Amino acid sequence: MASPYSGKFATSSMILPINERNHPMTDAAKLVELHRNGILESTHRGHVVVCDATGVIAEWGNASQVIFPRSACKMLQALPLVESGAANKYGLEINQLALSCASHQGAHMHSDLAGEWLKGIGLGEPDLRCGSQTPSDHEARAMLRENYQSPCQLHNNCSGKHSGFLTLNKHIGGNAEYIELDHPVQKAVKAAFEEMTGATALGYGIDGCSAPNFTCEVGHLARAMAKMAAPEGLGETRSNAAKRLVQAMMAYPLLVAGEGRACSALMAAANGRAAVKTGAEGVFCGIIPERGIGIALKIEDGNSRASEMVIAALLVRLGVVNATDPRVSQYLHRPDINRRGIKAAEFSVREEVLAEGKPL
Amino acid sequence: MASPYSGKFATSSMILPINERNHPMTDAAKLVELHRNGILESTHRGHVVVCDATGVIAEWGNASQVIFPRSACKMLQALPLVESGAANKYGLEINQLALSCASHQGAHMHSDLAGEWLKGIGLGEPDLRCGSQTPSDHEARAMLRENYQSPCQLHNNCSGKHSGFLTLNKHIGGNAEYIELDHPVQKAVKAAFEEMTGATALGYGIDGCSAPNFTCEVGHLARAMAKMAAPEGLGETRSNAAKRLVQAMMAYPLLVAGEGRACSALMAAANGRAAVKTGAEGVFCGIIPERGIGIALKIEDGNSRASEMVIAALLVRLGVVNATDPRVSQYLHRPDINRRGIKAAEFSVREEVLAEGKPL
Secondary structure (H helix, E strand, O other): OOOOOOOOOOOHHHOOOOOOOOOOOOOOEEEEEEEEOOEEEEEEEEEEEEEEOOEEEEEEOOOOOEEOOHHHHHHHHOHHHHHOOHHHHOOOOHHHHHHHOOOOOOOHHHHHHHHHHHHHOOOOHHHOOOOOOOOOOHHHHHHHHHOOOOOOHHHOOOHHHHHHHHHHHHHHOOOOOOOOOOOHHHHHHHHHHHHHHOOOOOOEEEOOOOOEEEOEEHHHHHHHHHHHHOOOOOOHHHHHHHHHHHHHHHHOHHHHOOOOOHHHHHHHHHOOOOEEEEEOOOEEEEEEHHHOEEEEEEEOOOOHHHHHHHHHHHHHHOOOOOOOOHHHHHHHEEEEEOOOOOEEEEEEEOHHHHHHHOOO | OOOOOOOOOOOHHHOOOOOOOOOOOOOOEEEEEEEEOOEEEEEEEEEEEEEEOOEEEEEEOOOOOEEOOHHHHHHHHOHHHHHOOHHHHOOOOHHHHHHHOOOOOOOHHHHHHHHHHHHHOOOOHHHOOOOOOOOOOHHHHHHHHHOOOOOOHHHOOOHHHHHHHHHHHHHHOOOOOOOOOOOHHHHHHHHHHHHHHOOOOOOEEEOOOOOEEEOEEHHHHHHHHHHHHOOOOOOHHHHHHHHHHHHHHHHOHHHHOOOOOHHHHHHHHHOOOOEEEEEOOOEEEEEEHHHOEEEEEEEOOOOHHHHHHHHHHHHHHOOOOOOOOHHHHHHHEEEEEOOOOOEEEEEEEOHHHHHHHOOO
């Protein structure tokens, strides 16, 4: 079997030792712990790869673990929208490109932008195939209740990605069922995904928004993110598309997620030095353009309380955010404050990952 | 070091083989998986012990893992309330005893009962030390909003346990700060906990409701539950107290948790043949009086979506609930239905634990 890190990527000798020496090399590594009064209460394990074009910089767990990237790969799924010329043809602005990579909260800024976007290409909410979702944004929920309105597909956290799919579909003239696996839109998405991960997608599943989600290894996903970070050499079309999408995410952190969300807080703190994206079931990706670095991580048990801590710790170690920035520190050491205001427990990233901010 | 299963309990030869043979004996076992389109997406690991007075019946993971039982040991914390004579002196009914073991949703049936209870012993909401909590019950939350009222301590999911503490405290004449570690109420709770687990509590933490929560090994917690199931031989006072509390839980499933909650659904399905109790961070305990069996389990990552599945699977294997009962099957094979009604993924207990309902 060929090495999953062929080409410019690391050979096994370039992969850092795994921190959990008691486990087989293929097992998940312990990454995040909850301590109550100094006593270990819960542990989250997972797989993490940090790499650039020359190879793996750091690794915990198993880089070959097959995962569903879920929404953490939305910027890859948006590549055909830009590369096809559809984004230019329909005059998409940078904020719309940010929304095409978003898992948003269904706040007015998100659902309104998606609605205007669809109107702008002569389509509407009924053309979406993502399904209706109650917005997680408080104000949007309160407004719906106040007006006795139902949530609609524009509130779906993936309505931006689907607006991008519809724009691409309008451009290429495909049929209305753009989320089907054999539809030209999803074929284009799969091709871009495989080219960026550098591996054939051996499996797929249906995502929460009904679009296909292709599997890949954690290391392959990190490699795709490294390519997003330094797309030079991928050809002018892809390079430009990758740069525009990453720039869009970094320029509009709140459009990519929303108030109080890790993606938005960490990208705001990084101030144009990193793009990050969460995915359901404990996935997180990171893109550091100034160093050509990509990050992919998966928490084995799927919990985002752990994935958010690990991505924050890695951004600190990579020097693109400050550990004392409240937008960052809230994810690094999260106290569990009980109902009388007592700090009863604390979540923290394990020393092996945090290494007290030692630069990576 | 003495065996943690001394006395009547199992020697190591009585402990069943651990299902994860690739791991050291001390590691957590893989218990619950999420599959998307047949492909593994997430895994929950943990520690499970099923035992009776003669020893361990089944075990996955590490029986010696030290855990915080959290709310899963509330029936142990309620023992002094009954044993001291306080429950009889203040004429507590069986529904109040159920509430003393509850992690409830703050529905009217819960908060009203706690309020009346405190009034009945000449105390009130301000005497509680559990802190205010927004009720998880929808109707109670809507009513508070409608009337511009704030949630109070009666809505705290532990207000029944604390009403029990206050009743015991009134009986023994302790000072108002009944949740302090060195208060006679908590000393009595600790003594009962240690006697039932058969081990010294080497650590403690502060729980969400501000009461101390003592650590123990998973196997010790299972042993305590086996004693609750078959308390004969523990002396008349303790035996009667244990029986009354277990009977109370089984008689009032909805008071122990609430509508749509695993504890209530599973106890209703068991119809008097089992008492079960969840605890924060993925703990679950079970008591099967007809067989003198106790169960304790801890999901390593703290997720209740996994602990609920494992306890349901064990109750099926122990023959006290039916796998086809909708109140049970909803926890055994939980589909992940997406926003267009498509079954996109499914959680299930691993074959090793479920073993297709093979009797234990």
